[in-house]
Amino acid sequence: MIPASDLPALALSIKAWGRELGFAEIRIADVDLAMAEAGLRDWLALGMHGDMDYMASHGMKRARPAELVPGTVRAIMARMDYLPATLGTDWRGAEQARQQDPAAANISMYARGRDYHKVLRARLQQLADRIAGEVGPFGHRVFTDSAPVMEVALAEKSGLGWRGKHTLLLNREGGSMFFLGEILIDLALPVDAPASDHCGQCRACIDVCPTQAILGPYRLDARRCIAYLTIELKGSIPLELRPLIGNRVYGCDDCQLVCPWNKFAQRATLDDFDVRNGLDSATMVELFGWSEEDFNRKLEGSPIRRIGHERWLRNLAVGLGNAAAAGCAQPQIVAALQARAAHPSALVREHVAWALARHVPA
Numbered sequence: 439m440i441p442a443s444d445l446p447a448l449a450l451s452i453k454a455w456g457r458e459l460g461f462a463e464i465r466i467a468d469v470d471l472a473m474a475e476a477g478l479r480d481w482l483a484l485g486m487h488g489d490m491d492y493m494a495s496h497g498m499k500r501a502r503p504a505e506l507v508p509g510t511v512r513a514i515m516a517r518m519d520y521l522p523a524t525l526g527t528d529w530r531g532a533e534q535a536r537q538q539d540p541a542a543a544n545i546s547m548y549a550r551g552r553d554y555h556k557v558l559r560a561r562l563q564q565l566a567d568r569i570a571g572e573v574g575p576f577g578h579r580v581f582t583d584s585a586p587v588m589e590v591a592l593a594e595k596s597g598l599g600w601r602g603k604h605t606l607l608l609n610r611e612g613g614s615m616f617f618l619g620e621i622l623i624d625l626a627l628p629v630d631a632p633a634s635d636h637c638g639q640c641r642a643c644i645d646v647c648p649t650q651a652i653l654g655p656y657r658l659d660a661r662r663c664i665a666y667l668t669i670e671l672k673g674s675i676p677l678e679l680r681p682l683i684g685n686r687v688y689g690c691d692d693c694q695l696v697c698p699w700n701k702f703a704q705r706a707t708l709d710d711f712d713v714r715n716g717l718d719s720a721t722m723v724e725l726f727g728w729s730e731e732d733f734n735r736k737l738e739g740s741p742i743r744r745i746g747h748e749r750w751l752r753n754l755a756v757g758l759g760n761a762a763a764a765g766c767a768q769p770q771i772v773a774a775l776q777a778r779a780a781h782p783s784a785l786v787r788e789h790v791a792w793a794l795a796r797h798v799p800a
Contacts, residue, residue, distance in 0.1 A: 573625070
């Protein structure tokens with residue numbers, strides 16, 4: 439057992455090792471999230487988690503890390519920037535312009551490179567191994583958006599940032615364009631002070647949401663969120679929400695693009711998050727033409743592959759249908775949709791039929 443007098447020096451070393459591994463920042467929090475339980479309970483009771491049953495299946499264990507991993511007394515919280523190094527200075531303007539191109543496939547920026555789960559988990563494990571090499575075996579478990587852990591609440595407590603009104607974590611030096619990960623540990627390291635809130639009266643994220651999924655400050659109805667609809671939802675996208683999705687075929691960055699703090703967003707230091715397969719410039723017709731084999735091969739190692747080819751086609755069909763309302767009734771769009779009209783999947787057929795009806799009204 440490491441002497442208590444050595445823990446402050448160990449905490450400093452952990453932060454330095456984290457930077458060497460490509461993390462933008464490492465902070466340490468205790469794991470008492472009692473203050474978050476009421477909000478979580480109410481959110482679940484209102485059904486705002488939609489089909490994300492895993493959100494409810496662990497009950498309040500999400501707010502009790504020591505129940506999830508017995509012996510846990512601290513969380514080592516890490517953030518890693520993901521904006522590709524090749525982005526221009528006006529990257530937010532460029533992204534917003536792309537949203538206005540009805541033929542473009544708009545894919546959330548975090549998903550254009552390698553799957554962050556794999557990148558962060560591997561590096562967090564390296565950090566844990568480094569700690570073990572220093573102090574010997576210790577109780578720990580590594581997570582990256584992969585377990586019933588209230589990640590943002592822990593990150594907020596550690597001082598990595600504050601929860602924005604869109605419910606994402608914001609950092610004064612890094613905006614919100616970063617991933618979070620954590621190591622739950624049984625070492626009573628000294629904790630860092632939480633950050634203060636710096637959103638003020640701003641409500642840009644609330645006002646810009648295409649589906650009004652942000653009901654008010656810190657209140658997100660996931661069932662209306664485009665990220666949920668295009669990634670988490672397994673079935674049919676509600677008819678009333680389809681026209682509001684526009685060309686967003688995997689995730690949505692709107693609330694982040696308008697956030698004033700993202701003028702400070704930093705570029706990634708790892709090439710894992712460089713754009714692959716031209717996902718920052720592809721058209722919907724191009725991606726809709728991918729066979730299941732193409733999808734699996736091209737997106738190997740990508741977070742997008744997790745939704746499968748069927749939901750990929752569902753999302754693209756909605757986007758292609760919306761191109762008609764945006765004045766983009768190109769013959770190749772109709773031809774692409776007609777080519778999938780008899781798809782073996784009822785889910786795909788339904789969304790293709792809806793899209794075709796937008797282009798060729800009865």
